[in-house]
Amino acid sequence: MKKILFIALVIASGLLYQGALQAQVRLNVNFNVGSQPVWGPVGYDYAQYYYFPDIDAYYDVASQQYVYLNGGSWMFAPTLPPRYNFDVYRGYKVVINQPNPWMQDNVYRNKYARYKGQEWYGSQPIIRDSRDSKYFIVKGHPMYGKGNEQMHARGHEDHGERGHGHDHGHN
Incomplete structure (x- = not known):
């Protein structure tokens, strides 16, 4: 009887531990606000890549590198080449x-072609300009490192900001 109880306890502990690990993985996968650049759009707790329709290039949030075509090959670099002359803000x-x-560039190029060549400044709020305290963890934000208590004291809460042009994996 003690063996059965011990085995049941070991199995239950393993299941609880596995559930906790899965919850932690889900949390880590679904929240990376602190890794997003200050020029990123607001409203996203998680962003893996940004696509720039104007220049048909990408930004990899995790590696902090731009991905762009160069002579038919995709290049990865921490900055865009000067030829792009593109303002990420x-x-x-x-x-x-x-x-x-x-790897599916034609899909994104076609899907977001209507955004190419438009003046979007101000119509797509960016992290740097947000007063939402959840963005204070983004390095480069004017309030970087400030606590939530300062925002509440000043009355600058803004819960209405939303990002635009997101893709949750539905094509």
């Missing part, structure tokens, strides 16, 4: 949470 950004979206 003003340009339209689409959040894409699919692995290696550049």
Whole structure:
């Protein structure tokens, strides 16, 4: 009887531990606000990639690298080449949470073609300009490192901000 009780206890402990690990993985996978750049659009707790329709290029949030075509090959670099002359603060950004979206570039190019060449500055709020305290963990934000208590004291809560042009993996 003690053996059966011990085995049951070991199995139950393993199941609880596995459930806790899965919950932690889900939390880590679904929240990366602190890793997003200050020029990223607000309204996303998780962003794997940004797509820039204006220049048909991507930004990998995890590796902090741009992905762009160069002579028919996809290049990965921490900065865009000067030939792009692209302002990431003003340009339209689409959040894409699919692995290696550049491998399906024609899908994203066609899907978001209507955003190419438009003036989006101000119509797509960015993290740097947000007063939502959840963005204070983003390095480069004017309130970086400030606690929530300062925002509440000043009355600058803004719960109405929403991002635009997101892709949750539905094509």
